Amino acid sequence: MAAMISRRYLSSTTRLAASVKGAPEMPGCDFKPVAYKGLNMEETVKLRKSHLFPSTQSYAYYKKPLMIHQGHMQWLWDHAGKRYLDMFAGIVTVSVGHCHPKVLAAAEGQLKKLWHTTSIYMYPGLQEYVEKLTSKMPGNLKNVYLVNSGSEANDLAMLLARLHSGCYDIIGLRSAYHGTSPNLLGLTALSTWHYNLPVGFGIHHTMNPDPYRGIWGGKYCRDSPVQTTRNCDCQSDKACEAGNQYIAQLEDVLRFCCPKGRIGGMFAESIQGVGGTIQFPKTFLQRAFKIIRDHGGVCISDEVQTGFGRTGEHYWGFEAHGVVPDIVTMAKGIGNGYPMAAVVTTPEIAKSLAAASHFNTFGGGPLACAIGSAVLDVIDEEGLQQNCAKVGTHFLEGLAKLQENYEIIGDVRGKGLMVGVEMVKDRKSKTPLPAADMAEIWETTKDLGVLIGKGGYYGNVFRIKPPMCITKEDVDFTLDVFKTALDRYSGKR
Incomplete structure (x- = not known):
């Protein structure tokens, strides 16, 4: 019975993650979050604007803000039950996984x-x-x-x-x-x-x-x-x-x-x-x-x-x-x-x-x-340092392969699970990719179920620093999502 419930729930979250047409398939997860029963999005946004400093409001991050409800290891769920792969770890903070049991x-x-x-x-x-x-x-x-x-x-x-x-x-x-x-x-x-x-x-x-x-x-x-x-x-x-x-x-x-x-x-x-x-x-x-x-x-x-x-x-x-x-x-x-x-x-x-x-x-x-x-x-x-070396190298090499096919990827760099991808108009000039273009790619990765950060003086570097427990399967999903986002930005789909 438990397995049946788990499969049913996995099917539900997969449908939510794939709500964007052509979304790569998200890796499975057996964890089931509790149902959200708090403020709705409209009320939350209203209170945020009324009571938080304007500087804090600017960090809502996306055009369509996320309201995170629960986390488990490398995964986050929003108030509607949609699952996300957290590849930014609460700004490089969640080291061993959200709500790690130990x-x-x-x-x-x-x-x-x-x-x-x-x-x-x-x-x-x-x-x-x-x-x-x-x-x-x-x-x-x-x-x-x-x-x-x-x-x-x-x-x-x-x-x-x-x-x-x-x-x-x-x-x-x-x-x-x-x-x-x-x-x-x-x-x-x-x-x-x-x-x-x-x-x-x-x-x-x-x-x-x-x-x-x-x-x-x-x-x-x-x-x-x-x-x-x-x-x-x-x-x-x-x-x-x-x-x-x-x-x-x-x-x-x-x-x-x-x-x-x-x-x-x-x-x-x-x-x-x-x-x-x-x-x-x-x-x-x-x-x-x-x-x-x-x-x-x-x-x-x-x-x-x-x-x-x-x-x-x-x-x-x-x-x-x-x-x-x-x-x-x-x-x-x-x-x-x-x-x-x-x-x-x-x-x-x-x-x-x-x-x-x-x-x-x-x-x-x-x-x-x-x-x-x-x-x-x-x-x-759990050998997380070793996991960073193994999975991080796999990730960096995968990003380097993507770079070969996308002129707007100016540089891929990092070590372990401390990864940066600098985006440019073209590689020769290194002119930073404009903020609106960065936001478009960034928003698509979020809609496809992957959360990443941004940084650099020009705001044109995707910062990817996930919980250190992620797997190669998670990395491959992220690479597929990033490729899909780049293709959509480039008008190839």
């Missing part, structure tokens, strides 16, 4: 015992969790400060860098996104996130080492299963010439913009997320960090989007660059959607925060530690 059980168990107390008291969950987390870190990265968001983590990391180095000035990369707190608005180097306000005191940005859209770079530069088709002076078996040029730009910023011979620190994402899944030349970060240390600064790796095995080959994105940072910040996937984040550093740097009181009321609470611990277990037990 994480859910850990949360429920902790909720029945103790919701909240602060770190002024001893409770075993905090100590157990940070020991488990630091076991994943290389070198002497052994001290943890738990907070609630990536912005909080990066804000604290900036404070630590300044205190420890005794120098106020910080280096960042253009096109970087590190958060939107008052301090971090100056570090985030995308004008689309800036207000006409004085921010960024003591922060200097060096040229972004982008092998696709930057001044230098090409087909031998990236650590990725796929390379840009752009030619450059680099050779596969020799030093990266593009990396040399971008390092020279960093040295120029230090020479002319910073206190002579000194810097407080440098922030870098392993792969830039909001900036458009931008990867640096292979040797850039290693050489940049050495220069920063030679100038007395500390090196901060922002692993908010690239951590916890997402890039596949390593547990942390910075490991692929051959570096061990002085400070690592992490959030998003750390709690699989629960608001938590962390700063991990060395004992020596951690002592810099002891001169005055510094406290976070909710950081590292019992519920957060229980959830975070369960997430770490699931990543290991």
Whole structure:
């Protein structure tokens, strides 16, 4: 009887997913969501417009907004019962799957015992969790400060860098996104996130080492299963010439913009997320960090989007660059959607925060530690890092094949399940595909049952960062949907 109900439900959701004529067939799912009984769409939109900030309203995302009702692993259901494959993971946040049974059980168990107390008291969950987390870190990265968001983590990391180095000035990369707190608005180097306000005191940005859209770079530069088709002076078996040029730009910023011979620190994402899944030349970060240390600064790796095995080959994105940072910040996937984040550093740097009181009321609470611990277990037990490498490479190679047939796909890049597809009018000019055209393709992928994100300065990069539990079948369905959306855009159907 249960099997009959499951088949009946699968048939129903398949019909819903295929409501757009010619839709690729969605992979099956045995999970049955509960029926939605809340506000209708019209009432929800009305209340949203009445009570939320206008900036929040703009993130309804689609022309025909989605009202998400329930989630299970890589799947989401809207209020009408239509199923979607979530290939954006709540903006790179749902690491092991929506409502993962083990994480859910850990949360429920902790909720029945103790919701909240602060770190002024001893409770075993905090100590157990940070020991488990630091076991994943290389070198002497052994001290943890738990907070609630990536912005909080990066804000604290900036404070630590300044205190420890005794120098106020910080280096960042253009096109970087590190958060939107008052301090971090100056570090985030995308004008689309800036207000006409004085921010960024003591922060200097060096040229972004982008092998696709930057001044230098090409087909031998990236650590990725796929390379840009752009030619450059680099050779596969020799030093990266593009990396040399971008390092020279960093040295120029230090020479002319910073206190002579000194810097407080440098922030870098392993792969830039909001900036458009931008990867640096292979040797850039290693050489940049050495220069920063030679100038007395500390090196901060922002692993908010690239951590916890997402890039596949390593547990942390910075490991692929051959570096061990002085400070690592992490959030998003750390709690699989629960608001938590962390700063991990060395004992020596951690002592810099002891001169005055510094406290976070909710950081590292019992519920957060229980959830975070369960997430770490699931990543290991289910081999999700390895899944990212295997399924992500399959995905990138599939996208590269699509690129061969569609002139508007300018670049495919990424590693593991950190994937970007840059859309252009044509490959020669690299003129960004206009917003209306991007929206048309984007809307079609949603109507066909796949949710993806957008990013980059021009908003012309499809950001694809799904829960790490997706399968090759899910990837093949996504490729079919993307191809169908491109065909419809191109007028081939």
